[in-house]
Amino acid sequence: MVDAPETARPKRADARRNEQAVLDAAAALFVSGGVDVPVRDIATKAGVGMGTVYRHFPTRADLVVAVYRHQVESCAEAGPALLADASSPKAALAEWVDLFVGFLVTKHGLASALRSDEGSAALHTYFLDRLLPVCADLLAAAANAGEVDPDVSAYELMRGIGNLCIGADTDPRYDARRLVRLLLAGLAPTGAS
Amino acid sequence: MVDAPETARPKRADARRNEQAVLDAAAALFVSGGVDVPVRDIATKAGVGMGTVYRHFPTRADLVVAVYRHQVESCAEAGPALLADASSPKAALAEWVDLFVGFLVTKHGLASALRSDEGSAALHTYFLDRLLPVCADLLAAAANAGEVDPDVSAYELMRGIGNLCIGADTDPRYDARRLVRLLLAGLAPTGAS
DNA sequence: TGCCAACCGGAACATCGCTCCGTATGGTGA
DNA sequence: TCACCATACGGAGCGATGTTCCGGTTGGCA
The missing domain is CATH 1.10.10.60 (Homeodomain-like)
Known part of the structure; x- marks a missing residue:
């Protein structure tokens, strides 16, 4: 290893x-x-x-990882940069998530392959290893700034986002980006009202 | 037909x-x-x-539909009842969604099979035919009450919820119910803050 | 009871993931 | 330059699964 x-x-x-x-x-x-x-x-x-x-x-996942490694890397590297530049941690989180969503929805079937379902475990693992820390940092920064409720783990958030992106291509009536925005909006501390 | x-x-x-x-x-x-x-x-x-x-x-979807028809029916019928009983349309929507989520996560792989991916089209169609109007009514009632933003279609919401439920079994770190709650929270008009 | 349309069973075909092993060849030392 | 062999190649083959097809069986009626 x-x-x-x-x-x-x-x-x-x-x-x-x-x-x-x-x-x-x-x-x-x-x-x-x-x-x-x-x-x-x-x-x-x-x-x-x-x-x-x-x-x-050896596995399809290894091939997928190899093909998309560059894009995943640049997505990971964008995290800290966004955090430094954005007007607020939450804005940075939103921008980063948008980047991630954009990556997922343009790769047919990638989002589906991301659910842990043994078989594409390597793919799942790679994405998590590389992107989870980035997401966790952004989420923690937003939480520290009091901009989001800290009761959702970065893992859960990322899996949720990944799931929301499934089938986002091939269905014009389904806009994953909008739903992800709603999910992020739901992260606001103590909700609305 | x-x-x-x-x-x-x-x-x-x-x-x-x-x-x-x-x-x-x-x-x-x-x-x-x-x-x-x-x-x-x-x-x-x-x-x-x-x-x-x-x-x-003729297709696996037909079989799935036949097996779960009763439960889908009772879920569909629960919609109007909840709307009549709950304290507010939004509360009714939340309760109904919880019912739906509970149904999905306990049926291994059902949520995955629900994404339109040709092949299980009949399954997708049946769920939509039966449950979409119910969801739409609840959503419209909540929107009329000014409790949710009316810019998301019932279709999109249902697909989003369905997607969030994928893999909810088999992964203790992933709580679909919580994420669905966040999604609903995100429906609040003009967000929080 | 006899007939036949409806129905049954599972062999057969197609697809796909993955393995295995006989064969070919790049690179190195003489 | 040449021979050798570790490395790498190719694709036949196996197992799993979806789906079709057709010869044989049988329920229900006259």
Whole structure:
């Protein structure tokens, strides 16, 4: 689990090439067909065998993580920046959540894959590892500022947001962003009235 | 789609018997294994062939609908009653939503199956046909009373609630009921502050 | 009792995830 | 330059599941 020792022999050239080909094929198919596209299709599009796909990415989740790693990273990095720049912690939280929602709804089926349902555990874990601390910081800052009720955990909030984003594509009558806004509004201390 | 003409010849006795057996088997398996239990298992448990299951219930959704029809009906009927009895329309809405959430979270995988994702379209349709008007009435009453902002459709609200219930079983850290409460709180006119 | 439409059962086909192993090849040391 | 072998490849194959199809069975009526 720790970093591989730097003495690790570099991978063979064909291996590196194939890994990239799979990554590219997966990225393309994810856009057009969602993250549930059959592994066979990815292998075919990449011009490799299925064994090769599974060797480089033991589970579908590993592949999804690899494809979206950059975007998740930048979403994670945006958290502290927003907190520093925004007019209030709650505003920062709202902006960050909007970023997160935007990321989820544009990736067909990603939100669905995020529910822990064993199988995509690695995906779930990665998202949580990377984004939960960011969300927790924003939430804590807002709570400290008295702008939100501190009785909801960041975990619960993130899962709720993720769930609200399920099926947000493919259904014009369903606007996940609006519902997420409502959820955030509900975080206001002691509600309204 | 209209009622079958009453001139329809009654089904054969064995057909009726088998339909009931499938229904019973499905109900039992849904409780223990969720609504995604393999059709083969249902057929085996009911002591019939798979062809029989598919003949009586062309899609899994039809079977799910048949199994839960009574509970959906009583949930639908509770709406007007709550509106008549509760102290305020918003309170009635909250109680009814709680009823709905309770129904969803206790049926493993039902909430997941509810997202329109073609395949369980019949399920989605049935729930919407039956419950959406009820929810819409409650929502409209609350809006008329000035207790909620009228800019969210009942459809959106129901889908949001359904989504929030996904995975609510199987994860002790995730309390769908609390998040749904937050969502409802967010409906308060012009927010808090 | 005999007939036939309705109904049954489960084999068969299709899809998909994942594994396994015989084969091919990149890179290295001689 | 060449031979060797660890590394990597490819895709057949297995198990699970959804769904269809058709030959055989049977309930209900004349």
